[in-house]
Amino acid sequence: MGLFGRRKTTIGLDIGSGLIKVAVIDHGKGEPELTKVAIAPLLADAIVEGEIMDPGIVADAIRAALSEAGIKGKNIVTAVGGRDVIIKKIQIDRMKEAQAREVIRWEAEQHVPFDMESVELDFQILDPDADDLQMNVLLVAAKRDLVENKIRLMHDADLDARVVDVDAFALHNAFEVNYPDAMMGVVGLVNIGHEVTNINILDDGVPLLTRDIALGTRRFREDLQRERGLSAEEADELLQGYDRSPHLDAVIESRGEEIAVGVERAAAFLASSTRSGSTMKAVYTSGGGSRVPGLTEALANRLRVRVEQANPLQRLNVRDGAFGSLVLDDVAPLLMLPIGLALRQVA
Numbered sequence: 217m218g219l220f221g222r223r224k225t226t227i228g229l230d231i232g233s234g235l236i237k238v239a240v241i242d243h244g245k246g247e248p249e250l251t252k253v254a255i256a257p258l259l260a261d262a263i264v265e266g267e268i269m270d271p272g273i274v275a276d277a278i279r280a281a282l283s284e285a286g287i288k289g290k291n292i293v294t295a296v297g298g299r300d301v302i303i304k305k306i307q308i309d310r311m312k313e314a315q316a317r318e319v320i321r322w323e324a325e326q327h328v329p330f331d332m333e334s335v336e337l338d339f340q341i342l343d344p345d346a347d348d349l350q351m352n353v354l355l356v357a358a359k360r361d362l363v364e365n366k367i368r369l370m371h372d373a374d375l376d377a378r379v380v381d382v383d384a385f386a387l388h389n390a391f392e393v394n395y396p397d398a399m400m401g402v403v404g405l406v407n408i409g410h411e412v413t414n415i416n417i418l419d420d421g422v423p424l425l426t427r428d429i430a431l432g433t434r435r436f437r438e439d440l441q442r443e444r445g446l447s448a449e450e451a452d453e454l455l456q457g458y459d460r461s462p463h464l465d466a467v468i469e470s471r472g473e474e475i476a477v478g479v480e481r482a483a484a485f486l487a488s489s490t491r492s493g494s495t496m497k498a499v500y501t502s503g504g505g506s507r508v509p510g511l512t513e514a515l516a517n518r519l520r521v522r523v524e525q526a527n528p529l530q531r532l533n534v535r536d537g538a539f540g541s542l543v544l545d546d547v548a549p550l551l552m553l554p555i556g557l558a559l560r561q562v563a
């Protein structure tokens with residue numbers, strides 16, 4: 217290490233449709249340490265179902281979040297996700313990584329329903345040390361537009377995106393650091409956001425399947441307004457509070473069912489496509505929606521499996537003052553994704 221140290225801080229930037237979330241992690245001292253967190257609301261409809269409708273507003277909000285928290289630096293990691301990102305485990309003839317890089321586009325053509333000309337590909341060999349004739353490869357394909365739009369957005373916000381990661385992998389990263397014991401068997405990660413719920417199914421720690429459902433706290437709020445006659449403020453108060461209520465229970469009954477069905481379908485698809493037949497061991501929830509009082513219990517009752525709200529700070533060191541005026545317990549569940557992004561070390 218040089219006298220002045222290398223730049224060892226990574227800024228994880230999660231651009232959600234409801235909130236922009238930033239987590240800064242210092243990788244310089246052996247164990248990663250969370251040094252700063254920032255959260256800024258985004259105007260309604262600037263991002264709709266993952267699509268950036270108004271880049272100017274989003275860029276302004278990103279700049280505001282960073283400057284308010286006094287975050288400077290260039291090592292930004294952000295991510296893409298949603299329908300235009302496909303993750304798939306495939307088998308190909310065993311070869312060296314460099315060689316695989318040359319043939320992966322051809323291999324991917326048979327597995328990815330996108331036009332190969334307009335796709336960014338990445339992959340990881342899952343069993344590099346095995347000696348079977350075939351090897352398992354986790355293939356990721358993202359529509360190039362999606363990646364280019366993210367990079368352009370970073371540019372508009374005067375930032376330099378070093379890495380464009382994939383939402384599902386970032387969630388997995390944060391999860392792996394905090395719940396190492398859960399990296400065995402089949403486990404579901406359910407990130408319930410403002411507009412979208414991401415479902416990831418891990419098999420022995422490998423994120424084999426990712427699915428999105430268009431459902432989040434925004435829909436919960438709309439239900440509370442329309443069906444229960446609450447104002448938007450009253451609805452938010454319940455959704456972000458700590459107590460169950462008959463209003464919430466009514467809404468959770470139908471929306472919780474939708475989430476449960478999504479998890480079941482994803483798990484069933486995985487079981488049929490891998491023939492593993494193993495049943496899901498546990499489900500971990502995160503995101504703003506995981507805070508809705510009563511939702512975790514409803515999912516557990518419905519899925520008949522252990523459902524737990526995941527805490528991205530379970531095993532992560534946190535520097536004093538990292539949260540500023542934010543209430544740690546309130547916002548921690550929202551930070552799974554940005555912390556997963558910031559856990560990446562950028563050279």
Ligand SMILES: Nc1ncnc2c1ncn2[C@@H]1O[C@H](COP(=O)(O)OP(=O)(O)OP(=O)(O)O)[C@@H](O)[C@H]1O
Nearest residue numbers: 232233234235409410411412433456503504505546
């Ligand atoms: N302490 C809190 N502050 C603000 N919002 C909160 C808080 N706790 C829960 N919420 C709820 O969480 C929502 C945001 O959750 P989250 O940050 O996971 O979504 P997002 O990433 O913006 O959305 P998406 O991933 O769907 O694009 C808010 O809309 C609000 O309803």
Ligand SMILES: [Mg+2]
Nearest residue numbers: 232233409410
């Ligand atoms: Mg989100």
